Amino acid sequence: MKNKVFEQVWKPSDGIELEDSALASIKEPNNVSIVAGPGAGKTELLAHKVGYLIETGVCTYPKKILAISFKVDAASNLQERVEKRYGKEVSSRIESRTFDSFAKGLLDQFLHALPEEYKPAKQYEIISNERLVDDIIKGYITDTNVYYPTWQHEYNFLRVNKLLKETRLPLSTFDNDLYYWINERLWNVLLKGKNNLKSSLTFPMISILVEYLLRENPLIVNSLHATYSHVFLDEFQDTTYIQYDLLKTAFLDSKSIITTVGDNKQRIMGWAGALKNAFEIFNKDFNATQFSLLNNYRSAPRLIYIQNLFSKTLNKTSVDAIPAGEWSAEDGICEIWTFKNHMNEANILARKIQEWMDSEDSKPRDFLYYC
The missing domain is CATH 1.10.10 (Arc Repressor Mutant, subunit A)
Structure with missing residues (x-):
């Protein structure tokens, strides 16, 4: 590892400038929750927090950082972003996984510590x-x-x-x-x-089994604390009650520092058992400090203006996002399209997206569709 950097003089790599609240959340020594809307650079922030913790020695060797996401691509994107910004030596100190992968890994490793009545077959x-x-x-x-x-x-x-x-x-x-x-x-x-x-298990069952496994085996919990000095949870607004119960059993009242990141206006997994008021619950249970990111690097100014209006209808206390990046004040188009039926809608949208992809050299992931 290259020479340790003093915390007071540490700066994000590649000359990247972060808004004040982002930098403050990175350097906060205790549990934090970070509320950030679309385009706020959540992955970028977490990558720089990894860099800060490793380069300053806050995360002391050989401890690691555990980053939990809900989707496989989000987990791999963070790992790749850390390597891009800070190199392989730093990225080797972070384990970026999905919640299901993390829980399944613990179950497979410590399966025989479960009581016989709750022990599935090894090859479930x-x-x-x-x-x-x-x-x-x-x-x-x-x-x-x-x-x-x-x-x-x-x-x-x-x-x-x-x-x-x-x-x-x-x-x-x-x-x-x-x-x-x-x-x-x-x-x-x-x-x-x-x-x-x-022998067959659903992923929620695996998380339930692991929570019980940890609750009944404090030595395994201690091994998690000894392994991970810091834990990140991305898209925290979609955390389910089962997953939050597992998080508390594993890390509540420990010296492992927890960072949650998400958008409290994008809670779309209520049907799947997502926590209500996830950030408020976490802040209370873990005595966390909350930060809000206001910059939006993804959307043009006119679109952010519309988004802010919608946000106010959902939550009157919502803080307005601020356009960031190389935009003109007049950039952005907001239109309302009407269709005869869902098939007509699908055909027209598919054709238009293909035209935009061809003319602007964009990819499917560049388009977001909400209904």
Whole structure:
């Protein structure tokens, strides 16, 4: 490692200038939450925070930084950005993973530390399509319930699936509560398999198992603290209750410093169990300092003006974003298009996007579509 840089004189690489709140969030020594809208440079900020922590020695060798994202491309983008800005020596000290990958890695490594009744087979299968769970209920739960003799025709799968995701081990069961009764049997069938069904887990089940694993094995928790001095969570507004429970069990009241980043106006995963008011909950539980990034490097000034208007309708206390980058004040076009039906809409938009890609040498990822 090259010579240590003093914290007072450290600067972002490549001559990049960050807004004051971004720089302050990078140098904040305690838990922080960073609220940043589209185009604010969240990945860039996290990359520079990695650089700061490693180059100044705040993250002391051989400890590492754990960065958790929700999508594979986001995790790889951060790893690549750190290497681009600070080189391979710094990037080797960060593990950038998805939440599912992080949880699965812990389960696979410490599977035998689970009690026998909650231990899946070593070569368990992953259920990626939740609707398959309904088929498993119908095909492999054959018990009789005296309170619900025709239960196979009475249950609602959405309620079953919701309870499956909200389970906190150890399991509770009540024969006179149909959904707890099904949930206990469903967990047993999925964990152990039955007949031609192999041991199978959904990703939410993996996070639930790992949270229980950590809660029952403090030595494993201590090993996480010894490995990671800092933890980043990107797109934090979409963190589910299960994932947040796992985060708390792993790192609450530890010396590992947590940084959460996201946009509290882009919470789109409520249907999947995302936390309500995620940043407020985190700030309270982890005694975190919150920073807001105002610059928007992605959108033209006229578009930011429209975005700010919409933001105010969603949240009256929303702070206006500020155009940043090489823009003219008149840049940006906002139009309203109407269509006869969804097929007409799809055909016209697809054709226009292809024309823009051909004329402007852009790529599909350059287009955002919200409905």
